[in-house]
Amino acid sequence: MSAASLDGILGSGRAARLRIWLRRAWALTVKEYIQLFRDTVLVLFMAYAFTLDVYVAGVGVNWQLNNAGLGVHDADKSTASREVAGRFRAPYFRNLGSVATREAGQRLLDQGGLMVVLDFPPDFGADILRGRQTAIQMQVDTANSAIGSLATSYGGEIVGRYGLERALNVPELNVDKIHGVPFIIDETRAWYNQNQEDSWFMALAEIISNMTLLSILLPAAALAREKERGTVEQLMVSPLSPVQILAPKILAMGSVILAGLAAGVFAVVIGVFHVPARGSLLLFFAVSALYIAFTAGIGLLIATIARNLAQVGMLTVLVFAPMIFLSGAWTPPEAMPSWMRLLMDCLPMHYMLDAGFGILLKGQGVGELWRELLGIIGLGAPILALSLWRFRRQFR
């Protein structure tokens, strides 16, 4: 906006004051930029957090049951037992051959060489032929319960299917081949992520987590550093208001974080993993900018409490770890106890994740995201106001 038009709107006296206000804030913003970019290690690790780290999380972390080592203790060695064992196959299971005794199977499970051991009783095949009910034992290493429960679920599905085929006396449970019997045919469709790519979820969750971490830590450290060194006293005696001191920090750090986010989203999330970006990217970045600004408020609040950077470090862990954990980036909210889901509703990051998935995967717009936007603003604004109030009180 040109000086002349400002004069026209505000009257020349107020316009001049606004210009001075903005110029001072801008000078401090430039100072923050310079300080940030002189720290090469810091910039390098921020770049890493938004690109390579997101790539590794997306490509590497896998929630599927994948090649789970399977051993078979077959005391029967009939066609039937061989057929059932043969159905535990890739991609879920990897048959690593037979184990001679139960003890050998147990030992392999202990050592972690196997995840599942199937145990067929001696007259398994004969019972099947005679139409007598029989049972297979399946031992599952559930030390990791996510994969354990998936293994159990797939095992149940395989055996259930085999049982129904025997009952109907058909070689294969094919929709076209079942006639004249009552039967439930279920067709499942997974929306928003048809091929169930873990990378879509992991990459987005990771980039939003890293954005949150940096939005808290960078402003917190920037302010705490000034307190520790005493340069904040210098700022206090300068003709700057508390807003003028804090806003440039949020602006400088926030814009760098937003640039990192954009690089990560275009290069990795969309570039490498082909997340569809069904909604408006502009909206995604606008919501992210809002979120970064308010999350920076948490960082500034930490900095008003802490006296030095070591305290900032501990306080950040205290705030960030529960936040990311409760937000739904690591575990599905449906797995949490109900009182934790109440806590979850109080976390801005939870709304940011929902908004991120909503815009990029579900193609939602502002109209459908009003709840998330309300959450981000309604929770973020009071925190930012509180940090401003505390900062003002500390130094006046």
Add this chain to the structure above:
Amino acid sequence: MNLIRVAALAQKEWREILRDRLFFSLSFVVPALLMLLFGYGLSLDVENIPFAIHDLDRTPQSRDYAYRFIHSRYFDFKGYVTGEAQAQQLLGQGSVRAVIVIDRNFGRELSADRPAHVQTLLDGTFPYRTQVTKGYITAINTAVTRELLADYMVRVKGLSPSRAQDAVDPVRLEVRYLYNQGLKSSWGVASKLIMALLLMCPPFLTALGVVREKESGAIYNIYASNATRAEFLVGKLNPYFCIAFINAMVLWAMACFLFGAPFKGSATAFLFATVLYVLCSTGIGLLISILVGSQVAAMIVTAVVTAMPSMLYSGLLTPVASMNWTARGVAAVFPAMYYGRIIESCFLKGLGWGNAWGDMLVLAGYGAGLFAVGYAMFHKRGKT
């Protein structure tokens, strides 16, 4: 190495920590608090999945079928929807994760002994949740089909009800959960949380140790003193190691007594491994502190390098074995994976030295490596 000088340096560090009361208390409060929160909350047992039903049929059969889901403890019924648009809206909002659509001719087909169709729409944003939900739905569908078939065989083929039962369910799968009966993730999680939290918190304790002195200039006292580099580093690490080790013991006690995780293995093996592991995790922070130039950078690097990987790549959420080679590489770079295996064998599997010595060797080598690199990179003559 002169032990008196090490003791003097350690004492100075202790005093500094003790005088910073907020930092000192946080260094104990944070891990314990996170243990409480994660221990009670970190669960992957997906239950109470919110779902809705779109019943196009509205016959007694379709209602019976719907009740199978409504009464299941795995599902949380949110009501009937009236149309596709409403189903789409609910899935979009995330207020339901699944919508079961019962076909228009469901009841008529079943009454005529013909296959009936249903369709399940799932929210696919979190693939793990989707897979688990799909598993539950398939299991319920299989159970319903079995009942329908048994009933059909009794009516049409004249089998006795018990023979029909056997015929439709010829093979039962008896699942035995090893190490963790009842598939409670809080057990397995509580013991593994020791590993994750000991990688998440201690590096933050040490990360500023050296760089703080560099920034304030106090390091020149060390440069000018007769204490050697090794003495300085050992003295520096001493108090943080003690704090982290006490934390480890507190976390262990919480896992055993609060969360009831069974500790079946060798206590000495566990103790020894914990000493090594705590040395590694505090050592990572110290190494970062030596390598970076500013406190802010030290904190960012620590957060990016330890906080996130301690959860993602340690085998806490998903096992390392099912990761692809890139992530397995990342996992192998952190000590958590090795310690995690020792914890697993000590806690859940009831094993001891025999299984753990290989991983202990790795941890010992890791700690020695950290110290060697730190020693080589720390110069008493500042580069100017």
